[in-house]
Amino acid sequence: MNGRLQRIWVLLRLAVALAVGWxxxxxxxxxxxxxHAAILAGGFLQxxxxxxxxxTWGQLLRAWAREVVASELAFSWRQPWREWAEPDHLPAGAGQGVLLVHGFSCNRGRWNGWMKRLRQQGIAFVAPSLEPAFGSIEAYADEIEAGVQRLKAHTGRMPVLCAHSMGGLALRAWWRRFGAGHEAPHVxxxxxxxxxxxMAALGLGINTQQMRLGNAWLAALPGLPDVDCFWTPCDQIVNPxxxxxxAGARAHRLDGVGHMGLVHSEEAWQCCQTALASSLVSVNTPRRI
Structure with missing residues (x-):
């Protein structure tokens, strides 16, 4: 659904620009x-x-410039037109897997860069497009569980779980519902x-209401047992x-990066690589008796 809406939005923007130009x-x-870039600038200034x-002003300027590129890449190209350019990958003999969970108003195309790199490494991955687009975050737990089960059946172990934006809350909702049946994942x-x-106060849909400050649904969500949280003081969407x-997470601060740009950060990619390497060592290391 998000892909279709974003195709309409891209075409509408082009039509308006052509009409104004004519x-x-x-x-x-x-x-x-x-x-679009001017509106983004307001979000960073606040x-x-x-x-x-x-x-600093320099960090905000750098984050804004990168975010213009990252958001156009996501909302004008990858998500509306390239949602399935990188299909789920379950190669024969894969011993590791990654589940990729997108955020609000996005789809699996958000992860195209990561999926291409994981495919080159021969690592299995599944990236669902969460539906309904503006429904309850609770509704995404079934799709996440299906992806986890596919990867576990194929690789024989729990996948690393990576989430952007609202996807992190979807993982916590999934963990509350299905966690008893799984070993603790690296998130x-x-x-x-x-x-x-x-910023959730400005959004529409049940899921945006669940992301508002001080709401009961969010307060009742459980934590995650093993999690790395990447955050940035230049996040125009998640603020403060x-x-x-x-709480209890390993926090990683990135400066000069905006909300969408976090997915393009090499630091986050390397964290995923470290998690994959750690899971491989833990499985292959024999127990001492």
Missing amino acids: RFGWAWGALTLGL LRWVNRPAP ITLGSPHQGTR AERAIL
Whole structure:
């Protein structure tokens, strides 16, 4: 559903830009396409007053420039047009797996860069597109469980679970419902509103209500037993910034990176690689008697 909505949005943006260009000149048409970048700039500016300590102007400028590219790549190309460019990968003989969980208003195309790299490494992965797009986060637990079961059946072990944004809350909802049937997974969350976010007050849908500050559903979610939380003081979506940190987690701060840009961070990718290496060592190391 999100892919279809985003295709409509891309075509609408192009149509408006062409109409403005035809009527007022092509320079104005190009500026119309650039309104997205201007709106993003407002989201970053407010972080100077929301986050403490405040990010520097240089960090905000760098994050904004990267976010313009990252968000256009996601919402104008990968998610609307390339959702299935990288299908789920279950190669013969794979001994490790990764489950990739996207965030609000996204789909599995959000992870195309990671999926391409995992495929090159011969690592199994599953990336569901969570539906309904604007329904309860609780509803995503079944799709996550199906992905976990596919990877466990194929590799013989629990996959590493990676989630961006709302996907981290979906993993916690999954863990509450299905955790008793699994060994503790290694979880990596990127910009997940574990303690809610101010920006959810501007959103529509049940899932945005569940991400608002101080709501009962979020307060009742369990933690995760083994989790790395990546967060950034330049997160224009999850703020105040420290709300992306889950109690008891290993917190990783990234500067000069925006919300969508977290998925492109090499630090997060390397964390996934370390988790895969650790799981392989733990399985292959014999017990001492």
